[in-house]
Amino acid sequence: MGLLLWSVFGQAHAAWTTNMAPGATEVSHAVFDLHMTIFWICVVIGIIVFGAMFWSMMVHRRSTGQVAAKFHESTTVEILWTVVPLLILVAMAIPATRTLINIYDSSESDIDIQVTGYQWKWHYKYLGQDVEFFSNLATPAEQIHNQATKGEHYLLEVDQPLVLPVGAKVRFLVTAADVIHSWWVPAFAVKRDAIPGFVNEAWTRIEKPGIYRGQCAELCGKDHGFMPIVVEVKSKATTTPGSASARKTPPSSRS
Numbered sequence: 001m002g003l004l005l006w007s008v009f010g011q012a013h014a015a016w017t018t019n020m021a022p023g024a025t026e027v028s029h030a031v032f033d034l035h036m037t038i039f040w041i042c043v044v045i046g047i048i049v050f051g052a053m054f055w056s057m058m059v060h061r062r063s064t065g066q067v068a069a070k071f072h073e074s075t076t077v078e079i080l081w082t083v084v085p086l087l088i089l090v091a092m093a094i095p096a097t098r099t100l101i102n103i104y105d106s107s108e109s110d111i112d113i114q115v116t117g118y119q120w121k122w123h124y125k126y127l128g129q130d131v132e133f134f135s136n137l138a139t140p141a142e143q144i145h146n147q148a149t150k151g152e153h154y155l156l157e158v159d160q161p162l163v164l165p166v167g168a169k170v171r172f173l174v175t176a177a178d179v180i181h182s183w184w185v186p187a188f189a190v191k192r193d194a195i196p197g198f199v200n201e202a203w204t205r206i207e208k209p210g211i212y213r214g215q216c217a218e219l220c221g222k223d224h225g226f227m228p229i230v231v232e233v234k235s236k237a238t239t240t241p242g243s244a245s246a247r248k249t250p251p252s253s254r255s
C-alpha cells in the first residue's frame, strides 16, 4: 500500500513541479533559498493568524453565550503589532539585501559579453576578443504555423547559441538597438532590461555544463515571442571563444 502511494504520489510529484527551479548558479541558488525562506515565514504567519482567527470564532461564538469584551486602546497590543512585524521584515531584509548586493557586484569578471537586443533577435559580442554574431530563432516556420509537429524546444532554439565556459565569472553588458527588450535566462537568475542608449550590467558563474534556455522578457513588438536565448555552457577544456559554435559572422550576413 505504502509502495503504491509512493509510486502514485512520487510520479504525480515529478509531473507537478510548481515551485521555482533552483537554477545552475550560486546566485540562482541564493534566490531560490530566499524564496523558500520567505515562503515558510509566510506559511508560519498564515497558520498563526488564521489559527487564532478560527479558534476565536469557534470558541467565542455567540451560541455558547459569549459576551463581547468592551475595551478600547491597548497600548501593549499596539506596540506588539508594530514591533513584531517590523522585526520579521528586518529579518527578511537582511538575507535579501545580501543577495541583492551580490547580484549587482559584477566586478572582477573573467569574460565580458555585450548583449544587444534587436527586433527580433539577440546579438552577442565577446569584448576584447573580436568575436560577435547574431543569434536567431531556429524553429521552422512549419511548426509555428501548425503544419508540422512541434519540436521539444519549440520557440526555444536558435541557430547560434551563446557559448560560455563553466566556472568563469561572465559579465553581461546588456543594451538594445531599437526598442526595450529584456535578456532573461531563468537558470542563471539573470533578467536584465535591454534599453537603447543604456548599458545595464549583470553577471553569472555557471556551475555545470549544459544548455540553458531563456527568452526576451519585455514586450518588444510582434515577434517578441520569437527571440529566444540559448546558452551553451562548456567545460573549460572544450571552450575557446571563436571556435565553431561561437564563430565570427561576416558583416555581410548580419541582417
Ligand SMILES: [Cu+2]
Pocket: 117, 118, 180, 181, 182, 216, 217, 218, 219, 220, 224, 227
Ligand atoms: Cu525583445
